[in-house]
Amino acid sequence: MIRTIAVDEEGLLKKNLPIETLIAEGFLWYWIDFDQPDEKENLLLRDLLHFHPLAIEDCIYWQQRPKLNYFEDHTFFITQSMNPSTFTKEELDFFVGDHFIVTYHHTRLEEVNKMWRLFHNEVNVREWDSYKVLHFMIDELVDQYFPIAYEIEDTLGKIDENSQNESMETLLEELFAARQKLLMLRRTVSPMRDLVYRMLNSHRLPGIMNHREYFLDIYDHLLKLSEMIDANREITADIRDSYLSYNSHQTNRVMKILTVFTTIFMPLTFIAGIYGMNFANMPELHWKYGYFSVMFIMAGIGYGMYVYFQKKGWFK
Template identity: 30%
Template sequence: MNKLFSVADKQMKRLFTVSEKRGLPPGSMVYTGRQKEVPLRISVIDYDGATISDQQDVTTEACVAFKDSETVSWINVTGLNDTEAIGRIGTQFDIHPLVLEDILHTTQRPKLEELGDYLFLVVRMLYTEAETRELHSEQISFILTARCLISFQETAGDVFDLIRDRLRKNHGRIRKMGPDYLLYALMDAIVDNYFLIMEQTGEQIESIEQNILDNPSAALMNELYAQKRELLYIRKAVWPLREAIGGLERGESKLLKPKTHAYLRDLYDHTIQVIDTVETFRDMLSGVQDLYLSSLGHKTNQVMQVLTIIATIFIPITFVAGIYGMNFDHMPELHWKYSYPVAWLLMICMTAGMLYYFRRKKWF
């Protein structure tokens, strides 16, 4: 859990990092991400209803051939530190310099922009590592044209493998639709992964809640705060995504066919569900925090109750011991041969009587 906290905390800090572009003119192509060692690689899946071509390590010069092809092309660019190559792709597809700047500035807020011949969409892809369950975030940028969908991501590995399998095996309607439906399918994969993260988060919250009921401790509070920071980061990624998908669904761009709008409405509903889940989990965490404080207070009250009962029992015993410990000469009980056992019997009877009284009152 501490790893989760550190990763989410680092991701949050990235949102507020001072940009490396400070002082540069608008449209300056500067990669601001941290994955500077990832080489640029381009893969292209070109398809129609009958054929498909899956190419790896395509050159930037070869990408222009897919611009006006009759088939649908998904051009996926991995690694953004080669700004010159990104610039060449932008020139080939007439992408505005400000859009290229936003692609390279990897802490963008999810957004949608309609720019005449193409749509520009920025989203955040969230995923967790299978072994460590660390939360990671990556900016994915999409350029949608009449025949192409270009995606830009910082590192290799994403949540699109199922979409690639559907394309290769021709499952469903994806090969029969245009690039706008492909954009929907990729967005749907990102949002579906949000649900997976929410499921894992829900299990962790339930585990923290049960552990707090069993044995509240400071370590559990650290886990609680880690979950709160993680949910805050997820919320920052999902809330603006709702606006972007809503803009797609309500938009009148010719690049989005009427058939696709129905799927975009469904995707918008899924985004609302994720947001509702995030808000529910935030309320649950606040309730778990109150539960921890209540459990801690109850535990302290139990300890104080036991100590108070012990102190109360010893008050009359101390009184008896104090009276007969004064050693006055004219105390008749001091010289009686049964004084010692009688004193013990008296103190035992007082203790038993007080315990019986406390039990009747249900004080313990």
């Protein structure tokens, strides 16, 4: 589907005009949105709009890394949003010139639809231009990252609170799932941050300079997101290390107690082994009090070793 918006020299908004009309007539600026286009509509990028073949190829074969390419009469941007429900990347491409902006996306994006609805209610359309539209949609894309980052942060907080009550398998499964989401978000935010940085520091984009303070605001948001992601990655590492350390301590405590009991029973087993050899000449076997004496000695040794280890604090 292709939809269009144009602003004429009188500041009037024109909707859904043919692309041929937009190119031929003198509009202040126009916006063409390629929303999930088919193969026939893709040909218009080449045949009518005459965009660079490499940029068209990047549009059609999507899931590219965010980037910026300069061409003779237009600039090509690849940006990415992230679906908060599925944590999948969704690409939004821009062709931007002094008097036009063309958007291209393979999935229906709320950021684009919000821009479209805004123009249906916007009165001062003369104040807009192609780079202001670019800023609005990139800003909407970046704003979509924050709920995802906050959700991950809340998840880590709950994991930390319940770390003493959950099994190791459950906790590590939740922890690694949150860490995986962080990595996916980082792979989107970092390239977007680099893209906006290039936009702000490019002398080939005078339209960006006219709205520099707005794009700086986007860059600040991306820096904040990067800091949140790095901080949460450190939190996941701290929770993991703390839990593994706690479990190691518990294991060592159990092993220490088992070692104490093994040590106590070693001399008792030795004594029992001696009197279990059934030699013919073992006088104490025939002594009236032999059994009770051996039991008393074994009990004394066991109790003595227990008291010794108790004083040493091995049962704590």
